[in-house]
Amino acid sequence: MKTIGEMVKGRELYSVGPNATVLDAARLMSEKGIGAVLVVDEGKLQGIFSERDLVTRVIAPNLNPAEVEVRDVMTRNLIVAGPEDTYQDCLNKMKKARIRHLPIVAENRVIGMLSVRDLISYELESKDFEIQQLNHFIHYVPPKVTA
Secondary structure (H helix, E strand, O other): OOOHHHHHOOOOOOEEOOOOEHHHHHHHHHHHOOOEEEEEEOOEEEEEEEHHHHHHHHHOOOOOOOOOEHHHOOEOOOOOEOOOOOHHHHHHHHHHHOOOEEEEEEOOEEEEEEEHHHHHHHHHHHHHHHHHHHHHHHHOOOOOOOO
16 A cells, blocks of 8 residues: 555645735636645745635635735645555545645655545545456466366
8 A cells, every 4th residue: 555655756736825815826726727725935834725715715705816815814724644644544634624635744844735536546546456356366267287
C-alpha cells in the first residue's frame, strides 16, 4: 500500500498569497479544475481556501469577491497529514473533521494536497487490483503432473 507521500509526489501544487482577492483564487480554482487552493505566505502555509469558504463566507453574506482578500475568509485551523500517513489515516482525518481537502506537510513544508476524490480513486484502483488477483487465483489451473 502506498504512503500518502508517494501518492502526492510529483503533483503540482496550487496556491495563492493571503493578499489575493477571492476572485483571483476562484479563477485559479476554476482554471485548474480544483476545489481548494493553499494560502501560502513567504513559504509558510497560512490556510486553505475552498469552495465551501467561497459559498459560506463570501457568497452567502453577499460580499464582493473582487474586493475581499483570501486572508479574511480562508480556513485557518488546518487539519494536515504527513507523508508517512496511510490512505486510511487520511480518510479518517477527513471524515472526522468533515473536510474534503487535506494538505500534506513534511518538516513544516507543504509537499502536496489530497482531495476526497483522490482517496476514492486510490481505493477503486486498489480494489480493482485485488479483484484481478482473486480472479487469477480462482481461475488458475495447475499444470498436469506426469509421473
